[in-house]
Amino acid sequence: MIVDGPHFQATDEGELVFLLTDGDNSRRPTEHDILEPDEESPLRDNYYLRIPLEHRDSDRWRSEIAKYLAPLVLGATMGRLPWTLAAFPTGYELFLHKSPRPQGSAGSTLRRDFLLYGSTDVPFFSSPLEFVRHAEWLMRGAHRTPDRSRAPRCECKYCDVDGRNQKQSVISRELRARRARVLAQLGDGDADADSDADA
Numbered sequence: 001m002i003v004d005g006p007h008f009q010a011t012d013e014g015e016l017v018f019l020l021t022d023g024d025n026s027r028r029p030t031e032h033d034i035l036e037p038d039e040e041s042p043l044r045d046n047y048y049l050r051i052p053l054e055h056r057d058s059d060r061w062r063s064e065i066a067k068y069l070a071p072l073v074l075g076a077t078m079g080r081l082p083w084t085l086a087a088f089p090t091g092y093e094l095f096l097h098k099s100p101r102p103q104g105s106a107g108s109t110l111r112r113d114f115l116l117y118g119s120t121d122v123p124f125f126s127s128p129l130e131f132v133r134h135a136e137w138l139m140r141g142a143h144r145t146p147d148r149s150r151a152p153r154c155e156c157k158y159c160d161v162d163g164r165n166q167k168q169s170v171i172s173r174e175l176r177a178r179r180a181r182v183l184a185q186l187g188d189g190d191a192d193a194d195s196d197a198d199a
């Protein structure tokens with residue numbers, strides 16, 4: 001075990017494990033029905049599909065989150081492992097919202113938006129990179145303000161308790177720069193020229 005608590009674990013196999021959560025099973029999409037993967041039907045055009053942990057889209061989200069989370073919480077001790085999250089924090093769940101495209105737009109397929117639900121502090125996260133700072137906050141002990149609002153002292157786009165009000169594009173740029181610095185420390189600076197496209 002590379003890190004064993006108090007708030008997270010980092011295993012020798014390259015998995016990050018949350019030991020703290022702000023998750024709640026009641027924080028789920030409510031606007032439309034939630035379907036299981038085997039309940040999809042061409043007759044429906046606006047619904048949330050539950051994405052199980054073993055689904056490749058869950059894998060993709062968890063490894064993309066860990067790619068930028070590992071440099072924050074492990075620094076150079078992350079080494080060269082391809083990191084992933086063993087699971088989302090307890091109470092969190094990934095959904096795929098499928099919805100009709102606006103009239104007149106190109107293509108007949110449904111619009112697809114992946115959304116991570118479950119946080120009590122944030123309605124949902126709409127990309128892996130949006131969740132990275134919030135995940136870091138959980139792994140550092142999920143500290144809150146001492147006042148009555150008990151706001152999370154988290155630097156993600158949504159919590160923003162210090163009013164910095166940063167755009168996700170700025171946060172994402174910082175996350176990529178941090179990863180590049182750690183890789184450079186490891187003597188591996190050219191290994192990460194792949195990621196300018198992911199928001």
Ligand SMILES: [Zn+2]
Nearest residue numbers: 134154156159
């Ligand atoms: Zn947050």
